[in-house]
Amino acid sequence: MTSIPDVTLNNGIPIPQLGFGTYQIEPQDTEDAVRTALEIGYRHIDTAQMYGNEKEVGAAVRASGLDRAEIFVTSKLNNRDHAFGDALTAFARTLDDVDLEYLDLFLIHWPLPTVGDFIETWKALEEIYASGRAKAIGVSNFKPAHLERLLRETTVVPAVNQIELHPYFAQDDVRAFGAGHGIATEAWSPIAQGKVLGDPVLAAIAERLDRSTAQVTLRWHLQRGDIVFPKSVTRERVEENFRLFDFALTPDDMAAVTALDRGARMGPDPDTFNYVP
Numbered sequence: 001m002t003s004i005p006d007v008t009l010n011n012g013i014p015i016p017q018l019g020f021g022t023y024q025i026e027p028q029d030t031e032d033a034v035r036t037a038l039e040i041g042y043r044h045i046d047t048a049q050m051y052g053n054e055k056e057v058g059a060a061v062r063a064s065g066l067d068r069a070e071i072f073v074t075s076k077l078n079n080r081d082h083a084f085g086d087a088l089t090a091f092a093r094t095l096d097d098v099d100l101e102y103l104d105l106f107l108i109h110w111p112l113p114t115v116g117d118f119i120e121t122w123k124a125l126e127e128i129y130a131s132g133r134a135k136a137i138g139v140s141n142f143k144p145a146h147l148e149r150l151l152r153e154t155t156v157v158p159a160v161n162q163i164e165l166h167p168y169f170a171q172d173d174v175r176a177f178g179a180g181h182g183i184a185t186e187a188w189s190p191i192a193q194g195k196v197l198g199d200p201v202l203a204a205i206a207e208r209l210d211r212s213t214a215q216v217t218l219r220w221h222l223q224r225g226d227i228v229f230p231k232s233v234t235r236e237r238v239e240e241n242f243r244l245f246d247f248a249l250t251p252d253d254m255a256a257v258t259a260l261d262r263g264a265r266m267g268p269d270p271d272t273f274n275y276v277p
């Protein structure tokens with residue numbers, strides 16, 4: 001079976017560089033989708049309280065027959081629980097829902113700088129981390145200014161920052177800030193939910209390498225050192241997205257993909273996003 005390289009997080013914990021995303025997978029489809037991914041060889045699952053499918057992710061992990069230690073499970077705090085006590089309660093509910101003894105990684109999903117106080121929320125995550133119920137803690141959608149505040153006012157440096165990242169939105173400033181502070185970058189919507197797949201530059205590279213544009217895009221992320229977890233409910237695509245370790249992009253290919261960056265954010269801007277469900 002293909003072995004997936006690990007990235008070592010700043011606290012020494014290894015995380016498989018390729019995982020499986022579960023955003024927009026309906027709860028009733030999630031257990032099957034995650035089971036398929038685990039069968040194919042994925043060992044890293046990304047979910048969130050907001051996705052409404054944590055129970056089903058946990059069920060698939062428990063039913064897999066694999067040792068718990070072999071699977072890396074991430075979840076994220078819902079926006080409505082940005083407060084010390086609420087964050088602790090919400091995390092406890094997540095552990096109950098996934099029905100696992102611990103999470104590998106727990107993230108603040110959005111900084112919500114106009115709503116709450118992510119500092120207070122982070123202190124709750126620090127407490128969770130100290131208890132051992134999350135092996136690592138991190139953030140998502142944080143810009144350098146948010147991270148600077150966190151680094152100044154709290155103790156534990158986030159292990160990861162999970163951000164929107166794809167060839168049309170390469171976010172090199174945020175990645176460089178993370179690299180400078182030991183914060184690994186995770187790329188969400190790594191193929192821009194399909195929007196980059198018709199790109200002619202990606203198509204030319206894909207044709208030369210006899211690969212798909214999705215594979216070329218995912219390989220670009222991996223060669224940049226970032227962590228990815230493409231989502232698909234289509235078995236053939238889940239397999240295709242796993243076949244990334246028997247080819248490589250040349251330095252020219254890497255530069256050509258990076259040059260596609262046009263600052264095109266698809267999702268909300270973290271500075272102004274204040275959605276609380």
Ligand SMILES: NC(=O)c1ccc[n+]([C@@H]2O[C@H](COP(=O)([O-])OP(=O)(O)OC[C@H]3O[C@@H](n4cnc5c(N)ncnc54)[C@H](OP(=O)(O)O)[C@@H]3O)[C@@H](O)[C@H]2O)c1
Pocket residue numbers: 020021022023024046047109140141162163187188189190191192193194197212214215229230231232233234237238240241
């Ligand atoms: N932290 C955050 O705020 C945040 C935000 C968004 C996402 N995420 C995480 O990042 C993960 C990935 O992002 P995403 O789900 O938004 O988008 P994505 O992985 O970039 O794209 C998923 C879409 O692309 C299609 N697709 C997947 N593989 C394909 C392939 N090989 N060829 C053609 N189409 C393909 C899927 O279709 P089918 O499923 O129909 O096959 C689905 O419509 C999420 O699942 C979630 O875990 C985090």
